[in-house]
Amino acid sequence: MTTGSPARAALIALDWGTSSLRAYRLDGTGRTLDTRHLPWGIMRLPQPLQDGAATNALSGFELAFDQACGDWLRAEPSLPVIACGMVGSAQGWQEAAYLDVPVDLERIGTLLTKVERPGATPVHIVPGLIQRHGLPNVMRGEETQVFGVMFDQSRAPDHHPADSVLIGLPGTHSKWVNARRGRVTHFDTFMTGEVYAALRGHTILGRTMADAPAADMAAFERGVKVAGSPAGRAGVLSTIFSTRALGLTGDLAPASQADYLSGLLIGHEVASLAQMLRQQGEQPRIVLCGEPALCQRYILAMQHYELGTPEQAQNATERGLWHLAVCAGLVNAAGAPSITSSTASA
Amino acid sequence: MTTGSPARAALIALDWGTSSLRAYRLDGTGRTLDTRHLPWGIMRLPQPLQDGAATNALSGFELAFDQACGDWLRAEPSLPVIACGMVGSAQGWQEAAYLDVPVDLERIGTLLTKVERPGATPVHIVPGLIQRHGLPNVMRGEETQVFGVMFDQSRAPDHHPADSVLIGLPGTHSKWVNARRGRVTHFDTFMTGEVYAALRGHTILGRTMADAPAADMAAFERGVKVAGSPAGRAGVLSTIFSTRALGLTGDLAPASQADYLSGLLIGHEVASLAQMLRQQGEQPRIVLCGEPALCQRYILAMQHYELGTPEQAQNATERGLWHLAVCAGLVNAAGAPSITSSTASA
Numbered sequence: 001m002t003t004g005s006p007a008r009a010a011l012i013a014l015d016w017g018t019s020s021l022r023a024y025r026l027d028g029t030g031r032t033l034d035t036r037h038l039p040w041g042i043m044r045l046p047q048p049l050q051d052g053a054a055t056n057a058l059s060g061f062e063l064a065f066d067q068a069c070g071d072w073l074r075a076e077p078s079l080p081v082i083a084c085g086m087v088g089s090a091q092g093w094q095e096a097a098y099l100d101v102p103v104d105l106e107r108i109g110t111l112l113t114k115v116e117r118p119g120a121t122p123v124h125i126v127p128g129l130i131q132r133h134g135l136p137n138v139m140r141g142e143e144t145q146v147f148g149v150m151f152d153q154s155r156a157p158d159h160h161p162a163d164s165v166l167i168g169l170p171g172t173h174s175k176w177v178n179a180r181r182g183r184v185t186h187f188d189t190f191m192t193g194e195v196y197a198a199l200r201g202h203t204i205l206g207r208t209m210a211d212a213p214a215a216d217m218a219a220f221e222r223g224v225k226v227a228g229s230p231a232g233r234a235g236v237l238s239t240i241f242s243t244r245a246l247g248l249t250g251d252l253a254p255a256s257q258a259d260y261l262s263g264l265l266i267g268h269e270v271a272s273l274a275q276m277l278r279q280q281g282e283q284p285r286i287v288l289c290g291e292p293a294l295c296q297r298y299i300l301a302m303q304h305y306e307l308g309t310p311e312q313a314q315n316a317t318e319r320g321l322w323h324l325a326v327c328a329g330l331v332n333a334a335g336a337p338s339i340t341s342s343t344a345s346a
Numbered sequence: 347m348t349t350g351s352p353a354r355a356a357l358i359a360l361d362w363g364t365s366s367l368r369a370y371r372l373d374g375t376g377r378t379l380d381t382r383h384l385p386w387g388i389m390r391l392p393q394p395l396q397d398g399a400a401t402n403a404l405s406g407f408e409l410a411f412d413q414a415c416g417d418w419l420r421a422e423p424s425l426p427v428i429a430c431g432m433v434g435s436a437q438g439w440q441e442a443a444y445l446d447v448p449v450d451l452e453r454i455g456t457l458l459t460k461v462e463r464p465g466a467t468p469v470h471i472v473p474g475l476i477q478r479h480g481l482p483n484v485m486r487g488e489e490t491q492v493f494g495v496m497f498d499q500s501r502a503p504d505h506h507p508a509d510s511v512l513i514g515l516p517g518t519h520s521k522w523v524n525a526r527r528g529r530v531t532h533f534d535t536f537m538t539g540e541v542y543a544a545l546r547g548h549t550i551l552g553r554t555m556a557d558a559p560a561a562d563m564a565a566f567e568r569g570v571k572v573a574g575s576p577a578g579r580a581g582v583l584s585t586i587f588s589t590r591a592l593g594l595t596g597d598l599a600p601a602s603q604a605d606y607l608s609g610l611l612i613g614h615e616v617a618s619l620a621q622m623l624r625q626q627g628e629q630p631r632i633v634l635c636g637e638p639a640l641c642q643r644y645i646l647a648m649q650h651y652e653l654g655t656p657e658q659a660q661n662a663t664e665r666g667l668w669h670l671a672v673c674a675g676l677v678n679a680a681g682a683p684s685i686t687s688s689t690a691s692a
Contacts, residue, residue, distance in 0.1 A: 135575075135585065135591070136592055136595045137591050138591050173587065195541075199541070202547065204540065234622065237538050237615055237618075238537075239481065240537055241537050242482065245483050249476070249478065251482065
């Protein structure tokens with residue numbers, strides 16, 4: 001956690017998910033002045049004091065909010081606040097809409113949900129996206145990262161506005177988002193990260209695993225390859241059992257089993273993705289956005305499945321929150337470039 | 347639990363897995379006289395008393411064994427005892443071998459591991475099977491069910507010894523075992539049951555599920571079909587998220603979500619199996635063996651994926667234990683038929 005800086009700010013931006021809360025203090029150009037990382041995800045908020053006298057006790061959301069940015073707001077009370085993520089879910093502070101895909105990204109910024117806080121600064125929550133055609137799908141928070149990535153793309157010197165881009169957001173629930181000309185056209189979800197944690201923590205596969213002093217990337221790559229091998233055709237429900245069987249035959253050390261399992265799961269995800277792209281006859285530009293060590297695993301898998309080496313986007317969440325605040329008119333950014341036209345990005 | 351019967355027994359047979367222990371008292375023709383079901387799986391044995399005076403306290407295995415069949419043995423001390431399952435694993439009473447696949451089933455009965463119990467009846471543990479070609483695979487306990495099923499098949503009036511048969515053993519870890527002429531040639535494992543429990547109990551998918559008064563088989567069949575639909579091509583890591591998304595769009599009630607998820611997982615398993623069989627150009631006879639309600643789910647999925655309606659085997663474990671005891675010479679069954687020849691099954 002960093003302490004407040006004397007520089008003037010223009011926006012407070014919150015990335016408020018299930019398990020953590022990140023707060024950004026941004027200046028009038030969208031530059032990050034301060035960042036804070038708190039453990040107050042919406043599923044583990046601080047507990048309000050509940051003694052008899054405190055009938056007006058602050059809610060867990062208010063307590064977390066105050067720790068995240070109360071001092072910033074007391075120093076500059078007129079700062080607007082924008083937030084994205086599960087804070088806008090039915091279990092969040094206030095439910096924000098889902099916008100139907102396909103959707104123009106800039107439209108997202110015009111449809112924020114306002115949490116009124118009597119006598120205090122309101123919080124503007126970014127809507128999620130919902131895809132109703134085919135098997136339905138939803139996202140909350142990732143739309144903001146996509147916005148940040150697309151904005152960045154629009155500024156790239158070799159940008160062609162008609163290009164389609166596939167944005168990969170690896171994590172607990174990986175999202176793969178197809179976008180074109182500032183418009184999200186389709187997305188897929190893979191529960192890879194959460195399935196990995198559940199298999200490791202709550203099945204027999206975790207029982208034979210030992211902690212490793214460092215990542216075993218050879219075991220990871222072995223898992224990636226198995227996913228696409230003839231034995232991999234049985235699917236992930238079958239291949240994961242080899243984590244245990246290879247241990248029993250002495251072919252996979254306990255300290256290597258977690259990384260092998262990670263390789264299997266990410267391998268199956270990326271192999272499916274590669275097959276879908278082949279069937280669609282598409283080879284879009286691919287941009288990855290996420291935690292660097294995890295992105296490195298996806299890059300290895302994408303190289304193995306002949307998807308090339310993707311670009312990597314940095315700081316997409318805070319950039320997305322900034323530009324959504326511009327779209328919403330929360331901050332004054334006269335002449336701010338549009339993401340739908342490359343000519344505006346000069 | 348039933349109490350002892352005055353009828354003379356010939357064998358005590360134990361099916362001793364990770365989470366439970368079944369004990370059978372069988373007569374000289376292999377008929378079941380008594381059955382007991384105890385919660386003493388090898389991972390949750392009864393706790394030995396540990397006071398200072400009891401330095402010779404019985405182990406958890408001995409305590410469970412005594413509860414399962416101590417009175418049967420006191421009534422007829424010369425009865426032999428055979429056991430299969432995880433009791434023969436490295437975490438079991440005594441580690442029993444794995445036999446390499448391909449293997450003749452009758453060979454299994456000649457390679458039992460003997461747990462010596464000074465002054466008491468020894469316990470003979472059935473070996474497991476291991477497959478070392480391709481991705482390795484193991485089983486412990488299911489080899490005994492396969493033995494029981496194959497023995498039953500050899501007695502079927504339309505039996506052709508050269509027929510290949512695919513034996514499905516749905517459960518925590520589903521096994522699909524290819525056998526021909528009394529010989530196990532190959533097997534696959536799918537962790538479907540354990541993955542279902544982990545997803546339901548330890549991921550976001552369980553959070554929106556509500557208990558149902560009865561199984562929702564329409565939701566189950568919907569999941570089965572999604573696994574083979576165009577959206578299913580993304581694989582199970584992706585389709586499972588639709589359990590949540592369909593709930594958010596109001597298209598899947600909370601009380602239907604668990605059965606939908608069950609359908610997705612079993613659907614992916616059976617779809618993979620059907621694809622592998624097509625690639626091998628095989629259409630073997632299929633025999634299912636397992637808990638009846640679970641088998642019913644697999645039958646629906648197999649019908650959807652055009653694998654026909656499988657036969658169902660009953661009491662395969664106790665039948666397998668009996669015939670393994672015959673092979674091992676633990677019981678006298680002069681003229682007992684062989685499973686490798688149909689002429690011996692008259």
